[in-house]
Amino acid sequence: MAERKRTIPRLTRVNYPPRVFGFGATFVAIGALVVDRDWSLLLFIPLTLFFLVYPHLIYLADRLRRANTSLEHRAMMFDAFMLGGFTALIEFSGWISYTLLAATILNNTMTGGLRQLRNAMALYLAGLGSWGLVVGFDWRPEAPLPIEILTMVSLQCYILSTAWVFYTQNRRLNAIKMDAQDKNTLFGVLLELRSLSDHAEDLDELVEGALRQFRVLQPDRSFGFVLRDSNRLETLQFAAFSEDMVESQRIWVLRRLVRARQNLPDGYYLEGDGQQNGYFVFTLHSPINLSQGLLLVQAKRLSETDTKTIGLLLDQLGTSLANLLLTQELKKAAERDALTGVYNRASLDRDLKAVESVRQHNPSIDYSVVLVDLIGLKRVNDHYGHEAGDRLISTVAEGLSAVSRRGDRVYRFGGDEFVILCQDSTLEGAQVLGERIDRLVRGREMTLETEQGGSVTVPIQLSLGVANSAHDPARELLKKADERMYADKAHWYETNARYR
Incomplete structure (x- = not known):
């Protein structure tokens, strides 16, 4: 059925119902006039063929031809010629003649504009003249009132049916146009989401950008995105909402999700509290480590189209999140030390160049480095095994990270050496950090598992060296800090001769 309908040209399908109805009504009116004026009943033969059979023949011809071009334009020209002829045949009967002329004008103007109207009127007059030469040009515009009323009603119905x-x-065309516009908007949003995964620096930037794009597609709705711990669903790890959501709405949603300790199916509805609409919940199917992603859509109801659209958006968001996390993992692997998780030496070289570049543009901004050496690592490795030594290194890295300021960065410089880069810091500020390391990290005792299956308690022994960009040349900063660190280390060995 769908294939047949597709092969019938649109103009044929549009004109078929009005033509069948209009010609049928005209057949009744002219037939009544034939009876009233006692004309030959043989006239019913051409009347039947043209007004009752012919409309269906045109439709069937176009249907059977299965062609893209329609017979309809030629048929409408033939209509005009025949209607002009019937006007002469009925002796210019008033309302019937007017109806035949009006149908010619209306149909051709709406279908082909003034050019087609001009051609149709020429054929109408040609039919009028041709038939007039055959049957004569008798002028009898009057007709019985019932026939005129029937004709007027038929004309109005024809006009209404055509309209x-x-x-x-x-x-239908507007719906197709709107559907195309919606699809173009959806396509643009999907492209923006894909672009976000390439340019977003972190989860906040990606999700907030995605929610803004969701609002572009559905501006009358609010959106939110939440990450829950897959093992403890009441634990929320991350939450972001579209800018139109007020704080009270956000708090209400988060409280409801905390209480929902089971996996929520797609399309689950969180009932509103009477002052606001509820939220539909959709699960992000792409795995995000050990987290469960939930997209929240504020609405009273969602159509099937809305649900499919949200599914497409959620799939793209899941892909973007997966790409972002993979990029972050690769970046972390490239700039972090595998054992301790602090930054590696390549990152230190890069960051030192960056802070020195800032200082060259603004000499008032100083920075410092604190070089830290772990004393006794070789002894631990030799006596207790390398796993114990690795545990000692990791503990020192954790301690240095814990005592550093928010803007400081900890780097593993070598096997047992660490560097702390203090951005925008004076020498005194770096010395304060060194004192904090002395107080909170150096001398702290920790228990290590040995290769023999036992355990041993060892103190964390460190030596420190500090250098500052205001007192030492940039290219010698690490060298100066290293010299002071070795001096501190030598002092430690002098006071701990038995350890040596």
Whole structure:
């Protein structure tokens, strides 16, 4: 059925219902006039063929041809010629003649504009003249009142049916246009989401950008995105909402999710509290480590189209999140030390160049480095095994990270050496950090598992060296800190001769 409908040209399908109805009504009116004026009943033969059979033949011909071009334009020209002939045949009967002329004008103007109207009127007059030469040009415009009323009603119904057909066609075309616009908007949003995964620096930037794009597609709705711990669903790890959501709405949603300790199915509805609409919940199916992603859509109801659209958006968001996390993992692997998790030496070289570049543009901004050496690592490795030594290194890295300021960065410089880069810091500030390391990290005792299966308690022994960009040349900063660190180390060995 769908294939057959597709092969019928649109103009044929549009004109078929009005033609069948209009010609049928005209057949009744002219037939009544034939009876009233006692004309030959043989006239019913051409009347039947043209007004009752012919409309269906045109439709069937286009249907059977299965062609893209329609016979309809030629048929409308033939209509005009025949209607002009019937006007002469009925002796210019008033309302019937007017109806035949009006149908010619209306149909051709709506279908082909003024050019087609001009051609149709020429054929109408040609038919009028041709038939007039055959049957004569008798002028009897009067007709019985019932026939005129029937003709007027038929004309109005024809006009309404024609207008309705074109109205429905325009609605369909507008719906197609709107659907195309919606699809273009959706395609643009999906491209923006994909672009976000390439340019977003962190989860906040990616999710907030995605929610803004969701609002572009559905501006009358609010959105939120939440990450929950897959093992403890009441634990929320991350939450972001579209900018239109007020704080009270956000708190209400988060409280509801905390209480929902089971996996929520797609399309689950969180009932509103009477002052606001509820939220539909959709699960992000792409795995995000050990987290469960939930997209929240504020609405009273969602259509099937809305649900499919949200599914597409959620799939793209899941892909973008997976790409972002993979990029972050690769970046972390490239700039972090595998054992301790602090930054590696390549990152130190890069960051030293960056802070020195800042200082060259603004000499008032100083920075410092604190070089830290772990004393006794070789002894631990030799006596207790390398696993114990690795545990000692990791503990020192954790301690240095814990005592550093928010803007400081800890780097593993070598096997048992660490560097702390203090950005925008004076020498005194770096010395304060060194004192904090002395107080909170150096001398702290820790228990290590040995290769023999036992355990041993060892103190963390460190030596420190500090250098500052205001007192030492940039290219010698690490060298100066290293010299002071070795001096501190030598002092430690002098006071701990038995350890040596």
